[in-house]
Amino acid sequence: MIEAPLQTLLNGAASGGVYALVALGYTLVFSVLGVINFALGALFSLGGYLTYLLMGGRISANGALPGWGLPLGLPFPMALLLAAVLTGLASLVVEKLAFAPLRHRNAEPLLYLITSLGAGLVLVNLLQLLMGAEGYAFPANALAGLPTAVAVAGARIRSVQVLLLAVCAAAVLALTLWLERSRGGRALRAVAEDATTARLLGINSDAMLRLAFLLSGALAGLGGGLIGVSISLPGPYVGIGYGLKGLAVLVLGGLGSVPGAIAGGLLMGLAEALVPSQASGWRDALAFAILFAVLLLRPTGLLGRRLVEKV
16 A cells, blocks of 8 residues: 555655755855856756767757767766766856856856856757757666666666665765865865855865865756656756756755755655646646745745854
8 A cells, every 4th residue: 555655755755856966056056155056957958968978879860960979888877977077067167157257356146147047048059059959868778787667665666766866865975974074075164154264264265166166067967867867858958947946945945055955855856746647737836836835934944044144
C-alpha cells in the first residue's frame, strides 16, 4: 500500500534536489554581492547542452553546424562533471562582462539585475543559434550501466530519479562541508557576512566573488545535465523555467540561507509531486501559491533572517 506514496516522495525529492541546486547557485552570489544573477537559468540550459555534446551528441540540421559533434563521446559521469566545470567558467565570463564593470563603478543594484537579464538572453539566443530551437534527446545508452528501474520497499523507481537524488544530495553535502570546514569556504562566508571587515583581515573579496560565480555556474550546469538525461532538453529555454523555480525556492527558504535553499527545494519538489497527473498544468501555480502563503506568514522565508542595516 505504500508503493505509490513512496514513489511520489522520491520523485518529488529528486525534482526538489535540482531546484535546490539552482537556488544554491543564486544563494552563493546573493550572499556575496547582494543581487540576483538572472543569467543562472541560461547557464542551466548551457550545462544541459554541454553534457549532451560531451557525450557525443550531434547538432541538428537546424543548428549553425549541422551534424557536428565530438569524435569521441565521454561516459555520462565524466561528461556531467566536465560540463559543470565549463558552465562554471562561462559564469565567470558573465561576471567579467556583466557584473565587474558595474561593481567597479558602485552601480545601483537594479543595474545588476538588468545586465544579468541581458546576459542570460544573449546566452540563450546563442544556444538557439548554435543548436537550433528543437529538442534534443540524450543517447539511449547514457545510463547503460544502470537498470531501468530499481525496487525500493516494493515500489518501482526509475533509476534516473535515484541518480538525480543521489547526485544532488552529494553536491549539496560537498558544498556544505566545503563552506563549513575549508579555508576557502570560511573566507567566502566571511565576505558574505561583511566584505569590508574581511578585506581588512586580508581576504581578497574580489577573488571570493569570482569563486562564488564559478561555483554558482557549476551547480547550474550540474542541474542542467541531470535534467537533460532525465527528461531530455526541450529547447534552449529549458533553463528559464528552472531558473524561476530556483528563484522561488531562494525566496521561500530565505535569501542568503544555504539550509533554506535546500529545505525550500525539497518542499517545492514534494508539493509538485503531490499534484495528480490530471492536474499537471496546475503544478507551477501550486508552487508559487506555497511561496505566497509562506511569505505572508514569514516574510523572511522558512530559514531566513531579518537583515540588519549597518550604520
